[in-house]
Amino acid sequence: MKLPLFNSCQLSRVFIVLAVLLPLWLSSSIMRGNSSSFQRERSRGRSQKKAAPPKKPKIDYTKFSHQTHVVSQKLACDSCHKVPAKNWNVVRTGEKAFHDVTDFPEHASCLNCHREQFFARERPAPSICSNCHIAVRPKDTTRWVFPSLGDLSDPKLKRREFISEFAVAFPHDKHIDVVGSFSRDRQSFIAVSFQEKKTPASCAVCHATYQPQGNSNEEYVTKPPKDLGDNFWLKKGTFKTIPNSHTTCFTCHNADSGIAPEPKTCNVCHKLLSSENKLPADFDPTLPTRMAITDRYVLLRWPQRFYAGAFRHEAGLHTEISCLNCHDAANATFSTTNPKTLKVPIKSCGGEEGCHITQTLDDGGALNFEIDQRKKDPKFVCTKCHITFGTLPTPDGHAKALPTPKPKVNPAE
Ligand code: HEC
Ligand code: HEC
Ligand code: HEC
Ligand code: HEC
Ligand code: HEC
Ligand code: HEC
Numbered sequence: 001m002k003l004p005l006f007n008s009c010q011l012s013r014v015f016i017v018l019a020v021l022l023p024l025w026l027s028s029s030i031m032r033g034n035s036s037s038f039q040r041e042r043s044r045g046r047s048q049k050k051a052a053p054p055k056k057p058k059i060d061y062t063k064f065s066h067q068t069h070v071v072s073q074k075l076a077c078d079s080c081h082k083v084p085a086k087n088w089n090v091v092r093t094g095e096k097a098f099h100d101v102t103d104f105p106e107h108a109s110c111l112n113c114h115r116e117q118f119f120a121r122e123r124p125a126p127s128i129c130s131n132c133h134i135a136v137r138p139k140d141t142t143r144w145v146f147p148s149l150g151d152l153s154d155p156k157l158k159r160r161e162f163i164s165e166f167a168v169a170f171p172h173d174k175h176i177d178v179v180g181s182f183s184r185d186r187q188s189f190i191a192v193s194f195q196e197k198k199t200p201a202s203c204a205v206c207h208a209t210y211q212p213q214g215n216s217n218e219e220y221v222t223k224p225p226k227d228l229g230d231n232f233w234l235k236k237g238t239f240k241t242i243p244n245s246h247t248t249c250f251t252c253h254n255a256d257s258g259i260a261p262e263p264k265t266c267n268v269c270h271k272l273l274s275s276e277n278k279l280p281a282d283f284d285p286t287l288p289t290r291m292a293i294t295d296r297y298v299l300l301r302w303p304q305r306f307y308a309g310a311f312r313h314e315a316g317l318h319t320e321i322s323c324l325n326c327h328d329a330a331n332a333t334f335s336t337t338n339p340k341t342l343k344v345p346i347k348s349c350g351g352e353e354g355c356h357i358t359q360t361l362d363d364g365g366a367l368n369f370e371i372d373q374r375k376k377d378p379k380f381v382c383t384k385c386h387i388t389f390g391t392l393p394t395p396d397g398h399a400k401a402l403p404t405p406k407p408k409v410n411p412a413e
């Protein structure tokens, strides 16, 4: 009997080898340590092939979705994700290693429901494998780096591009007094108390200026055109970093400390994104190409600037103003899963000294200037703080933020 699969591919020797040996190798690897079910699987796989497959809507098994598994199938996170994963002390070693979720879920967490997909006759390998593996060939079964290992910097590690289905819930207000200065040995946090007006020491533990210009003469991230003039080009030190791993969190939140949430309760810190998170961003998707920006962090963060896309942290007085002057992080309403609560109020552009919002137009405030220009010319584009929002109508809040002119004193009264 010829299997239909063989007819379609011009019985060359290579293909016989591939077609016969690869499935054998795959199934034995998938079921390693469980040879009886491996036998069962092969015969089942074959008898299913004979029957004409029922017409079902095509499902893309290269794209795992938590919506399907967590919401529809109601599976708990720890039914798939294990802490610690088997390789926890291989990916990080010595002092740096700690109980972490450092690898993809194992085959066992899928097989009960996906035998058919795991043993599908697809070349070069069943499509479902690609959710975790870069390749599944006899000599190469490498997996992607599990994305929670964002702090590993080895350039040889292969990272899969993906858009996260989650937002991270970090209650800032509960941590401001707890997270003090962080020392590298992961044991000692020095508690600091939060003083108003001053930047709490804790902010810098998790947020640093990304690729600062420092003392360098190179102001821009990439080389701007010679005729740039006053036009916008991305400068160094624009962004702040955000944590990219569990290293800081699990120093305090681990099975021994008893400080909830424990590592295995993934869902306390990771919340499936809701439509609330889909705000329009002050971002132009053609900019990175035009500016030849390839940096992964910039490509990830820039489209998430929902308010003032051109703002640079490392500019002028910005480094001297308390973070809390612009970010309401000490307030319980500041929620990292809801970007509407993360709005930087326009008033903060005025600062203590009136910087960009001045008493009068003549005092040089950028907001005063741009609102005035817009009044004169409806086509005027506001570029001081914005990338794309500068073409939209001026929000009411902007005009209201300007100081009301002092009322004229009426001599009759
Ligand atoms: C049915 C098994 C399964 C369950 C249940 C599951 N995951 Fe996953 N998770 C996976 C697989 C497989 C991947 C890798 C594929 C991918 O990135 O989509 C993954 C990737 C992730 C990622 C990185 C990708 C992303 O979208 O950010 C996060 C974060 C994550 N899981 C968190 C969770 C949380 C939180 C829960 C519980 C609410 C959960 N997972 C439940 C299987 C599962
Ligand atoms: C409790 C049963 C169950 C478990 C366990 C399970 N799945 Fe699924 N999965 C489903 C169902 C049901 C669907 C919907 C499509 C279908 O019927 O195949 C699905 C769909 C998928 C899809 C198609 C895209 C999507 O998510 O909608 C992928 C890929 C997938 N699963 C991968 C996995 C992987 C990898 C694991 C193990 C880490 C896993 N599943 C564990 C039941 C399960
Ligand atoms: C949900 C993620 C996931 C999917 C999907 C998946 N694998 Fe794996 N695979 C793993 C993990 C994790 C290991 C390591 C398990 C261990 O160390 O015990 C592994 C190990 C293996 C190994 C053993 C090699 C080694 O490093 O020890 C082979 C072979 C393999 N997988 C093949 C496949 C094939 C073929 C498919 C598709 C039919 C597949 N895998 C789908 C996660 C996955
Ligand atoms: C223990 C680590 C930690 C500390 C300390 C911390 N943050 Fe955060 N911060 C986070 C995490 C995690 C997020 C969510 C990141 C994400 O969206 O993935 C976040 C998000 C933010 C955001 C929103 C970023 C955005 O998406 O636009 C701002 C603003 C912020 N933090 C400011 C502060 C300020 C100000 C302080 C000091 C009072 C501070 N953070 C202290 C971990 C920390
Ligand atoms: C003068 C106001 C101002 C000050 C001071 C300030 N920020 Fe920001 N920050 C912003 C603006 C504006 C954004 C962009 C917000 C947006 O558009 O979503 C931002 C964005 C962020 C982000 C998200 C990542 C990014 O760069 O887009 C983090 C994290 C953050 N700030 C942390 C801090 C921390 C920590 C401090 C103190 C060390 C600080 N900021 C000081 C105004 C400020
Ligand atoms: C210095 C130790 C420390 C670090 C580091 C730390 N936490 Fe916490 N976390 C705590 C403490 C203590 C509490 C309890 C605070 C309270 O209830 O007032 C807490 C509470 C929480 C809660 C709220 C639990 C609840 O029941 O409401 C979440 C969520 C959380 N932390 C997430 C994180 C994340 C995410 C990180 C890393 C970005 C992190 N924590 C880093 C000490 C820490």
Ligand code: HEC
Pocket: 077, 081, 082, 083, 101, 146, 147, 148, 149, 150, 164, 168, 242, 243, 244, 245, 246, 249, 250, 253, 261, 262, 263, 264, 265, 266, 267, 268, 269, 270
């Ligand atoms: C104490 C809070 C906390 C717990 C518990 C937690 N995480 Fe995380 N996780 C974080 C923070 C903070 C980050 C880094 C911020 C980010 O990537 O946006 C992160 C990052 C990740 C990433 C990388 C996501 C990305 O978009 O690059 C994955 C994958 C992940 N976690 C999976 C898990 C899984 C699976 C569990 C449960 C076994 C878990 N986490 C438990 C706080 C937590």
Ligand code: HEC
Pocket: 307, 308, 343, 344, 345, 346, 349, 356, 366, 367, 370, 371, 374, 381, 382, 384, 385, 386, 389, 390, 391, 392, 393, 394, 395, 397, 398
């Ligand atoms: C000094 C910096 C600055 C200048 C100048 C400025 N903006 Fe803004 N803009 C902000 C900040 C900060 C926010 C977020 C806070 C807010 O919405 O009030 C914002 C928000 C916006 C939004 C989004 C409103 C929303 O709620 O989503 C639009 C649209 C906008 N600005 C248009 C303009 C226009 C048009 C001008 C010129 C007349 C202008 N801006 C000038 C800083 C500035």
